[in-house]
Amino acid sequence: MGTEHIRNFSIVAHIDHGKSTLADRMLELTGSITDRDRQEQMLDSMDLERERGITIKASAVTMKYELDGKEYMLNLIDTPGHVDFHYEVSRALAACEGALLVVDASQGVEAQTVANTYLAVETGAEIIGVINKIDLPAAQPQVVIEEVEHAIGLSKGECFPISAKSGEGVGELLRAVIQLLPPPEDHSDEPSSALIFDANFNDYRGVICYVKVVGGKLRTRQKIRLMGTGRTYVISEIGKFAPQMTAVDELGSGEVGYVIANIKELADVTIGDTITDDANPAEKPLPGYQPPAQMVFSDFYPGNNTDYPKLRGAFEKLATNDSSFTFTPQSSPALGFGFRCGFLGLLHMEIVQERLEREYDIDVVQTAPTVSYEVITKDGETIRIDSPSMLPDPSHIEALKEPYVRLEIITSSDTIGGIMTLAEGKRCQLIKTDYLSKTRVLLEYKAPLAEIVYDFYDLLKGISHGYATMDYELIGFEKSNLAKVDILVNKKAVDALSVILHRSNAEVRGRKLLQKLRKAIPKHQFEIPLQAAIGGKIIARETIKAYRKDVTSKLYGGDVSRKMKVLKKQKEGKKRMKSIGSVQIPQEAFMSILDTSD
C-alpha cells in the first residue's frame, strides 16, 4: 500500500492556546476515545504535567478518519509549548509533513507562535492556521487572522476558526488536514530506515522508541541496527498508540508508531538516530537534528554528605527518563562532594528539583543557576566553563565570552516603553520593532543569555500585566567585559556563591547580592562580615549583626511538649543548611543571585 492515505502532523502553539484540548477533541471525533471521562487530556500523560498544565514529552497517537469513502490514517504528534522545550518541537516536527499552528482568538499571535513557525518552516512542514477559542466572548477571529497573515504569512484560506472546547469547526479542520497537508513520501521499496523522534523508559517494558518509518518497513522479530551506535537488537513488539499501545505486525513507509527491542537504558538510544535492518542496512542515516543544548547549570550537594550515593542514584534514575538532563560529579571546598547538573532552562530545572523532592526525599543544597561561558586563555586555547568556580586564575585569562540570544517579545503597544527600559537595563540591543497590528508589536533584541534566563520573564510579565510573551534562540558566544565576583562570608571565600557579572553592573549587583544574603543568613552569636570582591579588591560589604534567636521565648515557659515541638521544628528548618566554617548558610542564600529585584 502507498502512503497517500497517511498524514503525519503536529500541533504547535503557545502555551495554553489549546493544543491538548484540540488533540482530545480530534481523538473523540475520530472515535479513538469513547469513554470521555476516563482522562481529561489523553496526550498529557505524566502527573506532573497535568498538575502544572504543561506538556513535557512529545507523544504520538494514530487516528482513523474517513473522507469521501476512503479511510485515512492520521498520526498526531504532540509538542510542548514552553521555551525550555524548544528542541522537542523540532524533534516532533522532523517526523511530520505538516503542522497545525494554534492561535488563541482572544490572545492573538504570541512569541512562541512565531518561533514555532520558524521551526516548522525550517523542517519543510506545511502549515495550517487554527484560530481557537472562537466561543469566547473576547474572541476576535478576524483580527487574529490578520495577525497570522502578517506575522506568519498564511492566507485566509489556510486559517480555520474553531472551538476546541465545543468541537465547532474541528470536523472541517480534520478534512483540511487531509486535503491541504501532503502525505509522506513513499520509500517502501528501499531498505528499512526509521527516525527515532522520541523515546521514554517504562519500568515494565524498558525503552520505548517513538519512530517514523521512512524506508521499507519495520516488523516484529526483525533484527535491527541503530546506525549511530552500531548496536543490534531484535524487535520484540511494534505498534501504534491508538491511543493505547496497540501491537501490530509491521509499520510501513510513512507510518508512525513505537518499537520495543529489549533496549535496557534510555542512554543507549539517541533521539534523531536511525533504525535500519541489520542484514540489509540503509546506505546512510536519515538527517537528524540539533541535539538539545543545556542552557543553565547548577550544582546540587547533599545536605548530609552520607547522602551522596543516594543523590547519585536519584540522578541516574531521573536521567533515564529525561535525556536532556545531565549530571557530572563536582566538588567544592566549601560544600564537599556533589553534582553539576545541566538543564534546558529554568522551568526544566524546577521540574527536576520537584521530582527530586517528591520522589526521592533527599535533602539537597543547590547553587544558583548559571549559563556557560567561554574562556580564551593566554595560550590561545578556548575552554567552555559552566560554573564560576571553574574559571582559571585571572592572570591566565585573555578574554571571556558569554552566550547571546536572539530574543523576540510580542506585546501590546502601550507597554513598549516599560519593556524597552527593562531590556536596556539587561544589556539588550534592540534590532527591530515590527507592528503586527495596530495594537500589537514584535520587538527583536540581541541579548546576553545570562541576563534573560533568570527573572526576565517574570519581570516582563509584571510590566505588561501578563500580556507580553517572549522566546529566544542561541546565536553564539561573544567577547564581553565580565568579571568573577567572589563572595566572602566571615572573611572566607565561598566558591559556591561566586558569580560571573558584567563589569558595568558588578558593583551594584554585588551589593544587592550581599543585601539578599544578609537577609537569608540567620543571625549568629557573633558578627558576620559579608564581602564581594573582584580579584582581591573588595567592591561591596555588609554585616550580619550578632544575635541569638530564642524561638521559645514567646512561649512563656509552661508547656514543655509545645516547647519541644517548636525546637524540633527549628531543627528541621535548619536541615537545608551548610556550615561554612562556623557560619550556617541556608539553601535560600545560595539562590539569592536569582532575585535581581530590589
Ligand SMILES: Nc1nc2c(ncn2[C@@H]2O[C@H](COP(=O)(O)OP(=O)(O)OP(=O)(O)O)[C@@H](O)[C@H]2O)c(=O)[nH]1
Ligand atoms: N473557551 C475555550 N477554552 C478553551 C478552548 N480550547 C482550550 N480551552 C481552554 O484553554 C486552556 C488551555 O488549554 P490546553 O488544551 O491545556 O492548552 P495547551 O496549549 O495544550 O497547553 P500546554 O499543554 O500547557 O502547552 C484550558 O483551560 C482549556 O479548557 C476553546 O476552544 N474555548
